[in-house]
Structure formats: structure tokens, C-alpha cells
Amino acid sequence: MAKAPVLTPQADDFPRWYQDVINKAELADNGPVRGTMVIRPYGYGLWERMQREVDLRIKAAGAENAYFPMFIPQSYLTREAEHVEGFAPELAVVTHGGGKELDEPVVVRPTSETIINEYFSKWVQSYRDLPLLINQWANVVRWEMRPRVFLRTSEFLWQEGHTAHATYEDARDYAALIHREVYRDFIVNVLGIDVAVGRKTARERFAGAINTLTLEGMMRDGKALQMGTSHELGQNFxxxxxxxxxxxxxxxxxxxxxxxxxxxxxxxxxxxSHGDDNGLRVPPRLAHVQAVVLAIKGDDAVLATVREVGDRLAAAGVRVQVDDRTDAPFGRRAVDWELKGVPVRIEIGPRDLENGTAMLARRIPGGKEPVRLDALAELLPKVLEDDQAQLLRESRERREANTSDVRTEQEAAEVALAGGWARMPWSELGPEGEARLAEQALTVRCLHLEDGSVPDGDDVPGTLALVARSY
Amino acid sequence: MAKAPVLTPQADDFPRWYQDVINKAELADNGPVRGTMVIRPYGYGLWERMQREVDLRIKAAGAENAYFPMFIPQSYLTREAEHVEGFAPELAVVTHGGGKELDEPVVVRPTSETIINEYFSKWVQSYRDLPLLINQWANVVRWEMRPRVFLRTSEFLWQEGHTAHATYEDARDYAALIHREVYRDFIVNVLGIDVAVGRKTARERFAGAINTLTLEGMMRDGKALQMGTSHELGQNFxxxxxxxxxxxxxxxxxxxxxxxxxxxxxxxxxxxSHGDDNGLRVPPRLAHVQAVVLAIKGDDAVLATVREVGDRLAAAGVRVQVDDRTDAPFGRRAVDWELKGVPVRIEIGPRDLENGTAMLARRIPGGKEPVRLDALAELLPKVLEDDQAQLLRESRERREANTSDVRTEQEAAEVALAGGWARMPWSELGPEGEARLAEQALTVRCLHLEDGSVPDGDDVPGTLALVARSY
Structure with missing residues (x-):
């Protein structure tokens, strides 16, 4: 099948490719209010699976879900000085409710540390009430000057965990546990994205935190994306x-x-991380549609086989969808599924039936080969795991190939401006060098040790700084 | 164990009993902004299970989840005349964002028909795009003058389904399908609440709908609560x-x-519906904690047994929690679990161990009896199903016992003011009688036929009106 030029090639214009994928794979639309987004069913299906996998891990870490109001009295925000300084410029403010002007304006939560602490201070009485481990799934609002769908939107969906502990050590260890066993495990083993882990510099920390742990992924254009953060808040709140x-x-x-x-x-x-010039590539462990079984033509034997294969794969534990919409051209449907990044397509037409085979098209490595119909159910789980592993391998190789060890701020800037990541001793760069790099829109994504582990403080000997452009 | 008088008895003051349960069972707190609420982990656990069960049924009905922005341009609301009239008095309005006054104020969604139609009009091109079946889980805001936790809050959580169809019949049938196979099935078979089903009168319809189907439950004080609604919107939006x-x-x-x-x-x-003077009673099929295994004392053999029983019940598919916090008094823990309405408590102390038994306390029928430890795993699933059935039976019997057939508006008012439901021919009452009842805060909860089924229109012969006080 000839490839239709549906997407701008990544090499020509990466941001445009990104926007093209979002439109053509029907992931999201821009909302009517600047910076907001509509998440369409296929895009939301990805998020729903992310939620499920992250939620399982959060529960395994002992936290319970709850829900706090999204309206926060403006006065709460001002109680923690750094916090209000960090968020004030991004706030949405409700001034009228029920047809009247409000006595005190309320802000729409940009994050919930303040309102949650108001309740923690009531709920926590004795050491028996600790640790208090709470999570919430919610929408938050941060007014965005330069919005981009999914990456920076005025309203976005997230989970925010908030915990209280008796000692500094307990809190530090819990922030590290979430960072490692919830976020890192999920991003590496489900999303198939290799990440650098480390701590943020003081400049890049969350407003009100004493330490921020981060996970940074390298996108296919070489820029860094902060995938998640876990903060030690100390006793500030x-x-x-x-x-x-x-x-x-x-x-x-x-x-x-x-x-x-x-x-x-x-x-x-x-x-x-995973998309290519033909569209999305969804890691099999995440995919809400892992395999689609396509009828090439609408004849009865083909339709019956397609449904039977669908049932058999579902019974084998594969998340499968049957595409029997044969009133639409087969080629267009195949391109659509490719755009949407469904890991495996199983294409069945009259000629395949004669041979007792189907064409197995694998989105991740690419390519097609005939497979015996009666072997599919056994084969597919293995194919999906292989392809999952390939995505992670590609991601790791890309990061390794595009990360350079350098000695000076100047070299770091050159590497990063050319689209790679530079790694250099933090003792050589320091906060002053970091500030100068910021003038060129370059940031220290995180500090880590030679072996990739997270240093205990900002000035541990041997600490390396990762310098890159970022989203 | 002597019962502590922790709750106001229902017969003394039902609203205060309700508030007491919410506080003592740690379900929710009032939020700082008037009318908002904090849903605490145990309360949120109930909602999470409701979400899961409803979501399964929505997906089985063919709808897909998506997410639309909560900020809606004010101008959208005004496009459908009845809709804006219905919601304008309850809107929260954002006038400032990112430190500036907005060019056009935006409202926080009170419901999403308008913004969703803006996108449906782009997404729907041909008959091939229909039906379009979308659902979203979200928070909404309706400024409340007389807030009450869970029942009327300025911000609440919900799912809202929105669909588009080619014909009147398709839309009508889908609204009925959701009403029957998603809501009724869930409320009756999972929540264990018997409901009257029917259509709303014109006066009580959703703002912008041509027909509203409803499910009305009878609370233990005799008042009606609208548990869910499914609207035919016709072509208004x-x-x-x-x-x-x-x-x-x-x-x-x-x-x-x-x-x-x-x-x-x-x-x-x-x-x-289910709570009594000792607290909540959670239906086993809903409960996120179906059984709690309590250690009466902290001796090693007891603790080992309690954990072993917990593991065995979990393996038998019971959602079980082990309570081995023996540094707190047993009596207080038992009262707490009773307050929280956990269907089954399994209490184990040293004397029970000697006998090879545990005390099985069933929250729904009440009472305690010794049960052999090795019989628990087999017994419990049956006990839970029996108790589930009892809640529904109680609910049905209460509704039947407290519903009276009457002939006149005057009799209907007497019955309803005395705390029951009155059923009378709609042709005798009519919109004028309905308006007069409204002056006494009595409403027609729904119209249904003699056999409890839903009439096709407002004036089908034999239609009965259910008159009651309501939340």
C-alpha cells in the first residue's frame, strides 16, 4: 500500500509533525478558551490506561485517593511565600458566583498543597495519624502564555499526591519511593521510555519544595521533557x-x-518519544487497543473469520478490536490504524482465507508477514512483548547516542543548542553557569551521579549536570 | 459491647443524623469555599467503586470516554434559550486569568452540552459518523444557595454522557437504554436501592430537554432523591x-x-437509603472493604491468624482489610467499622483461637455468631450476597409500605407532607395541580404507568404521578 503523505516529516518540522499527529490520529483538539484542550476518545483512551497503571502503583505504595475542592480562597495561596510567588502569575480567578460578586475571590487550583494542608492540620493530631498518604486525580489550571496541546495547557488532568510524615527521613524516603517505584517503574516498563533520573537544581525546584526529584525523557528531536516530579516539601507548608x-x-x-x-x-x-513519520507508536503494555483485526473485503467468510480471530485473541488476553467497516476503503482504514499507532494489525482477505493465513503488520518494528491463522493467539502475546522491549531499547539507545560528556559551560551550550544533551560536572557549572545558560533557553534538567543514581544533596562530589533544551 | 451514642438517632433528627454519619464515618468535610466539599478517603472509596461499575456499563452501551475543557465561553451558554435560563443563576464566572482581566469572561461548566455541541458540529459530517457516543468523568460547578454535603454542593463530581444520532427514534432508544441498562441496573443491582422509574413532567425537565427520564429512590425519612437522569434533547442544541x-x-x-x-x-x-442509627451500611457489591478481620488482642498467635484469614479471604475473591492496630482499643475499632458500614467483621481473639472459631458480625442484618475458621472462606461470598439481597428487599418494602394511591390533589399533599409518596392519576392532577403542590414544596417526582413502566408521552392514558417531598 502506498503511503499517503499525511504527516509533515519529523526531520522537516518536528513541532508541525507533532500537531499533525494529534490532529490526524484524533487525539485532541484545541479548546475554545485559549490554552485549553479537548481530549478525544482515542487520546483519552491512552490517558485512561496511564491513570489505571499509575493508580495501581500509587495504591501499592499505600496512598489512598480523595478529592479536594478546586476552588481555593485566594488568601490560602499567600501563606507560603515562595509558593504564591511561583503560581500567582498563572492563576485563574473566579470573582462571581450565583449571580453575585464574591466577598473574597477564589482561585482555581494550580496545585493543591495549600487547601490540602488546611485539612491535614485538622486530621493530623497524633503520631498515630502518620504517615498520612493521600492522592487525588483532578484537573488543574495554570494560565499558559505559550500553550501546546498535552505539553502546556491552561487546564490539564493529573494526579497529585500529598503526604505528611513524622520525620524528615520518612518524608525523604517516601518521595524517593514514589519517584522510583511509581513513576520510574511506570514510565520505563509501561510507557517504554528511558529516562534520566535526578534532582532539580535550586533554580528549577517546585515553588515551596526543599528538593524536587525528576524524570527526564529525551524526545525524538533531542529536547528533554520532564515526565514527572516528586517533591520533598520539608516543613514549609x-x-x-x-x-x-x-x-x-x-x-x-x-x-x-x-x-x-x-x-x-x-x-x-x-x-x-515513540512517534515516527507514519504516526504514533503505542507501547503494547499501554495500548487500549493492542491489536486490530481488519476485514479487507466484506464477504461473509472474511467477516466471520475476522470476528472469530477477534474472539480468540480476546480470550488469549489481548486487547483487540475488530474493524469490519468494509464500506470504507481498506487502504484508508489501514493508514488510520497506523496513524493511531496500534501495535499490531491483522489483515484478512479472501486470498488469505484460501491459504489459512493472515497478514501480520507490526507497527513498531514495521513490516508485514503472513502468519497461520491457528498460530495467531499463541504468537501475539510474544510479539507484543518483543515490540514493547524494542521501544524501550530504541529510547535508551537514542538517549545514549545523543548525550555527550563535556567539561565546560561553552561546550555544554554547543551540544545542547545542536539538539543533544550535555553532561558535565556540576561543580564546574554551578548556579552562575546555569543562569548564563538560561539566557540561551538552556536548562539543567537534573543532577545525577556518574552511575545515574540520585545524589543526596546539591553539592555531592562527583555530581553531574544534564544540560538540554526542553519542552 | 455497649453502643456509644455516637450518632443522633434518625427518628430524632434525620438531617442531623446524616451530617453525623458523614463526620463520624469520615466520609467528607465541608470545603472552605461555601458549598464545596472535601471527599475523604473512605467516602472517595465509595465513589471510586461507583465510577468503576457505572463506567463498565457505559462502555458496554458503546460510549467512549473523552474530556472537554471546564472553561466555557459565556456566549456558548446563551445560544440555547431554555438552557441559559436554567443555569444562569448558578454560574461561577472567571474574569481574570494569568494576571489580566479576560476579554470575554468564561464560565465554569455547570454541564457540558454547549461546549460538546461545538465539537460535535465539527466531528459529525456524514451519517457514517453517527451515532456519536461520548461520556466524560468530570467536576462541575453550580453555585448552591442551600448546600448539603453530597446532595447539593457547589462543585460535584459526575459523569455526563452526550450522544448524537441520525433519527429521533435512535436518540429516544439510546436515552432509554442508558436509563435502564446503565443506571437502573447499577442502582438496583449494585447499590441495592429500589427505584421508581419514569419521565419528568415539563416543569421538572432538564433545561433544554424534550424529555427527561429519571430514577427516584425513597430515603429512610420518606423523601425522594433523584438518583440519575437521562435526557432526550431533541434537536434543541x-x-x-x-x-x-x-x-x-x-x-x-x-x-x-x-x-x-x-x-x-x-x-x-x-x-x-441504607444507613441506620449505628451508621452506614454499605452494599457488599459496592463495598471497597467487604470484610474486615479484626485482631482483638495483639498476641502473636492472634495476629498470625488474622493475617492468614485475610489472605485466605482475599484469595476467595473477597475485598478484605486486616485490622491489627491493637494499640487502639478493640471496642472503638469495632464501632468505627460499624459506623463505616463494612458488611462483615470477623473478630478473632485468644479464646476464639482455642475453639478454632471467629465471631462473624454482619452489619446488614445485625447480630454475631461464632463460625469455624476453616469455613470462613467458603461461607463469606454467600453471606455477602444474602446481605446484598436484604438491602434491596428492605428498600423495596419501604417504598411499597410508604406509597399510597390517592385520588385527589388534597390527599396527595396530605400523604406527601406526612413523609410518604402519593400516587395519583396525572390526568386528575395536571400541570395546574402540580404548580399548586409546588407552593408546599411538593413535586411530581415522575410519571409512570400502573405497572411501573415509563409512558411514551406526557398524556398517555393511565399515567400516574408520584408526589413527594424531595432532596
């Missing part, structure tokens, strides 16, 4: 909201806290 | 947003639409 507990030895103490989140931005990361 | 399609015979036609929703209000309905 506890002080602002007087969140204290009675310790075992009878003293009133401030709690230590964490917060952590991943958002619909991950859908953007998925597109830009 | 299609006209306002020019949502048309090219028919098979080449003509441009307006689509026919439906919308339908259930919300966190169902949590309130659950509390008021």
Missing part, C-alpha cells in the same frame, strides 16, 4: 498551615511533607 | 450549534441528541 502532631514523647511537632504528580503531559511525551 | 450530518440520501440534517448523568449525589443516596 506545615509552618504556613500549622500542621503539627503530638509525638510519642508528648511534644507538639511540625510534620514533614511530600507532594508528587504526573499529568496528561505524559501523552505528549509518549507521542514525541 | 443541534439547532443552536448547527450540528448537522449528510444523510444517506444526500440531505443535510440536524442530529438528534441525548445527555445523561449520575453524580456524587449517589453517595448521599446510599447513606440515606
Amino acid at each position: 506545615a509552618k504556613a498551615f500549622d500542621t503539627t502532631y503530638l509525638s510519642k514523647d508528648g511534644e507538639q511537632r511540625l510534620v514533614w511533607q511530600t507532594s508528587w504528580g504526573v499529568s496528561t503531559r505524559m501523552v505528549g511525551g509518549l507521542i514525541m | 443541534a439547532k443552536a450549534f448547527d450540528t448537522t450530518y449528510l444523510s444517506k440520501d444526500g440531505e443535510q440534517r440536524l442530529v438528534w441528541q441525548t445527555s445523561w448523568g449520575v453524580s456524587t449525589r449517589m453517595v448521599g443516596g446510599l447513606i440515606m
Whole structure:
């Protein structure tokens, strides 16, 4: 089948390719209010599966879901000085409700540390109430000057975890647990995206945190995307909201806290990590449609076989969809499924039936080959796992190939401006070098050690800084 | 164990009992902005299971999830005249974003018919695009003058389905399908609440609908609660947003639409349908904790047994939690679980171990009996199903016992003011009688036929009106 030139090639114009994929694969539309987005069913299907997988891991880490109001009194925001400074420019403000002007304007949550602390301070009385481990799935609003669908939108969907602990160590360890066993495990093993893990520099930290752990993915244009963050909040919010507990030895103490989140931005990361000039490539473990069985023609034997194969694959645990819409041309349907990145297409026409075979088209490695119909159900789970592994391998190889060790700020800037990642000793760069790089729109994505692990502090000997352009 | 008088008895003050249960079972708190609520983990666990069960049924009905922005340009609302009239008094309005006054104020969605139609009009081109079946899980805002947690809150969580069809009949049938196979099936078979089903009178219809199907539950104080609604929108929004399609015979036609929703209000309905003076009673099929295994004392043998029983029940498919917090008094823990309405408590202490038994306390019928430890895993699924059935039976018997057939408006008012439901011929009452009842805060909850089925129109002979006080 001849490829229709439906997408701008990545090499010609990566941002336009991204927008093309979003339109043609029917992932999302721009909303009517600037910076908002409509997530269409196929795009939402990706997010729904992300939610499910992340939620399982959050529950395994002991946190429980809850829901806090999205309207926050403006006065709450101002209680933590750095926090309000970080978020004030992005706030949406409700001034009228029920036909009247409100006595105190309320803001739409940009994140929920403040309102959640208001309740933590009521719920936490004694050491027996700790740790308090809460998560919520919600929409948040941050007014965006330069919006881009999934990556920076005025309203987005996310989960935000908020916890309170008795000691600094407990909070630090929990932030690290979420970073490692929820986010890293999910992004690497389900999304198939290799990530650099590390801590943010003071300049890049969350507003109100004493430490921010991050996961940074390399997109196919070489830019970095922050895929998720886990923050140690220290006692900053506890002080602002007087969140204290009675310790075992009878003293009133401030709690230590964490917060952590991943958002619909991950859908953007998925597109830009795995997509190619033919569209999306969805990792099989994530895909809500792992395989589609296509009837090439609408004759009875073909339709019966297509449905039977669909049933057999479903029974084998494959998330499968049958495409028997034979009133639309086969070629167009095949291109549509390719655009949508469904890992496997099984194409069946009259000639295949004669041979007792189907054409198996694999989106991730590409290519087609005939496979015996009676072998499909056994073969497919293995094919899907192989293709899952390939995406991660590609992602890892891309990151390794495009990361260069350098010694100076100047070299780092050259590498990063050319579209790669530069790795250099943090002791050589420092906050001053970081500030100069920022003038060229380059940032330190994270600090990590030689072996890729996360340093305990900002100035641990041997710490490396990863410098890159980013989304 | 002596019962602590933790709750106001229902017979003394039902609204206060309701508020007591919400506080003591840690279901929710009031939010800082008037009319908003914080849903605490145990309350959210109920909602999460409701979401899961409803979502399964929505998907089985062929609809797909998507997400539309919560910010709607004010001008959209005004396009459908009845719709804006219905919702204008309840709107929250954002006037400032990103530090500036907005050119056009935006409203926070009170429901999404308008913004969704804006996109349906782009997505629907031909009859091949129909039916278009979309659902979204979201928060909505309707400014409330008399808020009550779960029942009427300024922000609440819900799902809203929105569909477009080629013909009137298709839309009518789909609204009925959702009403019957999603909502009724869920409410009756999972929530264990018996409901009256029927159509709303013109006065009580959704703003912009040509027909509203409803499900009305009878609470334990005799008042009615609308548990969910499914609307035929006719072509009202299609006209306002020019949502048309090219028919098979080449003509441009307006689509026919439906919308339908259930919300966190169902949590309130659950509390008021099944709760008693000792707290909540959660139907086993809904419960995220179906059974709790309690260690009475912290000795090693007891703790080991409690955990082993927990594992065995989990393996038998029971959603089980182990309570081994023996640093807190057993009596208080037992009362807490009773308050939270966990269907089954399995209490194990040293003396039980000697006998090879546990005490099985069933929240729904009440009472305790010793059961052999090795019989628990086989027994429990049956106990849970029996108790599920009992809740529905109680609910049905209550509705039957408290519904009276009457002939006149005056009799209907007497019955309803005394806390029952009155059923009378709609032809005798009519819109004028309905308007007079409204002056006494009595409403026609729905119209149905003698056999409980839904009439096709407002004036079908034999139609009965159900008159009651309501939440």
C-alpha cells in the first residue's frame, strides 16, 4: 500500500509533525478558551490506561485517593511565600458566583498543597495519624502564555499526591519511593521510555519544595521533557498551615511533607518519544487497543473469520478490536490504524482465507508477514512483548547516542543548542553557569551521579549536570 | 459491647443524623469555599467503586470516554434559550486569568452540552459518523444557595454522557437504554436501592430537554432523591450549534441528541437509603472493604491468624482489610467499622483461637455468631450476597409500605407532607395541580404507568404521578 503523505516529516518540522499527529490520529483538539484542550476518545483512551497503571502503583505504595475542592480562597495561596510567588502569575480567578460578586475571590487550583494542608492540620493530631498518604486525580489550571496541546495547557488532568510524615527521613524516603517505584517503574516498563533520573537544581525546584526529584525523557528531536516530579516539601507548608502532631514523647511537632504528580503531559511525551513519520507508536503494555483485526473485503467468510480471530485473541488476553467497516476503503482504514499507532494489525482477505493465513503488520518494528491463522493467539502475546522491549531499547539507545560528556559551560551550550544533551560536572557549572545558560533557553534538567543514581544533596562530589533544551 | 451514642438517632433528627454519619464515618468535610466539599478517603472509596461499575456499563452501551475543557465561553451558554435560563443563576464566572482581566469572561461548566455541541458540529459530517457516543468523568460547578454535603454542593463530581444520532427514534432508544441498562441496573443491582422509574413532567425537565427520564429512590425519612437522569434533547442544541450530518440520501440534517448523568449525589443516596442509627451500611457489591478481620488482642498467635484469614479471604475473591492496630482499643475499632458500614467483621481473639472459631458480625442484618475458621472462606461470598439481597428487599418494602394511591390533589399533599409518596392519576392532577403542590414544596417526582413502566408521552392514558417531598 502506498503511503499517503499525511504527516509533515519529523526531520522537516518536528513541532508541525507533532500537531499533525494529534490532529490526524484524533487525539485532541484545541479548546475554545485559549490554552485549553479537548481530549478525544482515542487520546483519552491512552490517558485512561496511564491513570489505571499509575493508580495501581500509587495504591501499592499505600496512598489512598480523595478529592479536594478546586476552588481555593485566594488568601490560602499567600501563606507560603515562595509558593504564591511561583503560581500567582498563572492563576485563574473566579470573582462571581450565583449571580453575585464574591466577598473574597477564589482561585482555581494550580496545585493543591495549600487547601490540602488546611485539612491535614485538622486530621493530623497524633503520631498515630502518620504517615498520612493521600492522592487525588483532578484537573488543574495554570494560565499558559505559550500553550501546546498535552505539553502546556491552561487546564490539564493529573494526579497529585500529598503526604505528611513524622520525620524528615520518612518524608525523604517516601518521595524517593514514589519517584522510583511509581513513576520510574511506570514510565520505563509501561510507557517504554528511558529516562534520566535526578534532582532539580535550586533554580528549577517546585515553588515551596526543599528538593524536587525528576524524570527526564529525551524526545525524538533531542529536547528533554520532564515526565514527572516528586517533591520533598520539608516543613514549609506545615509552618504556613500549622500542621503539627503530638509525638510519642508528648511534644507538639511540625510534620514533614511530600507532594508528587504526573499529568496528561505524559501523552505528549509518549507521542514525541515513540512517534515516527507514519504516526504514533503505542507501547503494547499501554495500548487500549493492542491489536486490530481488519476485514479487507466484506464477504461473509472474511467477516466471520475476522470476528472469530477477534474472539480468540480476546480470550488469549489481548486487547483487540475488530474493524469490519468494509464500506470504507481498506487502504484508508489501514493508514488510520497506523496513524493511531496500534501495535499490531491483522489483515484478512479472501486470498488469505484460501491459504489459512493472515497478514501480520507490526507497527513498531514495521513490516508485514503472513502468519497461520491457528498460530495467531499463541504468537501475539510474544510479539507484543518483543515490540514493547524494542521501544524501550530504541529510547535508551537514542538517549545514549545523543548525550555527550563535556567539561565546560561553552561546550555544554554547543551540544545542547545542536539538539543533544550535555553532561558535565556540576561543580564546574554551578548556579552562575546555569543562569548564563538560561539566557540561551538552556536548562539543567537534573543532577545525577556518574552511575545515574540520585545524589543526596546539591553539592555531592562527583555530581553531574544534564544540560538540554526542553519542552 | 455497649453502643456509644455516637450518632443522633434518625427518628430524632434525620438531617442531623446524616451530617453525623458523614463526620463520624469520615466520609467528607465541608470545603472552605461555601458549598464545596472535601471527599475523604473512605467516602472517595465509595465513589471510586461507583465510577468503576457505572463506567463498565457505559462502555458496554458503546460510549467512549473523552474530556472537554471546564472553561466555557459565556456566549456558548446563551445560544440555547431554555438552557441559559436554567443555569444562569448558578454560574461561577472567571474574569481574570494569568494576571489580566479576560476579554470575554468564561464560565465554569455547570454541564457540558454547549461546549460538546461545538465539537460535535465539527466531528459529525456524514451519517457514517453517527451515532456519536461520548461520556466524560468530570467536576462541575453550580453555585448552591442551600448546600448539603453530597446532595447539593457547589462543585460535584459526575459523569455526563452526550450522544448524537441520525433519527429521533435512535436518540429516544439510546436515552432509554442508558436509563435502564446503565443506571437502573447499577442502582438496583449494585447499590441495592429500589427505584421508581419514569419521565419528568415539563416543569421538572432538564433545561433544554424534550424529555427527561429519571430514577427516584425513597430515603429512610420518606423523601425522594433523584438518583440519575437521562435526557432526550431533541434537536434543541443541534439547532443552536448547527450540528448537522449528510444523510444517506444526500440531505443535510440536524442530529438528534441525548445527555445523561449520575453524580456524587449517589453517595448521599446510599447513606440515606441504607444507613441506620449505628451508621452506614454499605452494599457488599459496592463495598471497597467487604470484610474486615479484626485482631482483638495483639498476641502473636492472634495476629498470625488474622493475617492468614485475610489472605485466605482475599484469595476467595473477597475485598478484605486486616485490622491489627491493637494499640487502639478493640471496642472503638469495632464501632468505627460499624459506623463505616463494612458488611462483615470477623473478630478473632485468644479464646476464639482455642475453639478454632471467629465471631462473624454482619452489619446488614445485625447480630454475631461464632463460625469455624476453616469455613470462613467458603461461607463469606454467600453471606455477602444474602446481605446484598436484604438491602434491596428492605428498600423495596419501604417504598411499597410508604406509597399510597390517592385520588385527589388534597390527599396527595396530605400523604406527601406526612413523609410518604402519593400516587395519583396525572390526568386528575395536571400541570395546574402540580404548580399548586409546588407552593408546599411538593413535586411530581415522575410519571409512570400502573405497572411501573415509563409512558411514551406526557398524556398517555393511565399515567400516574408520584408526589413527594424531595432532596
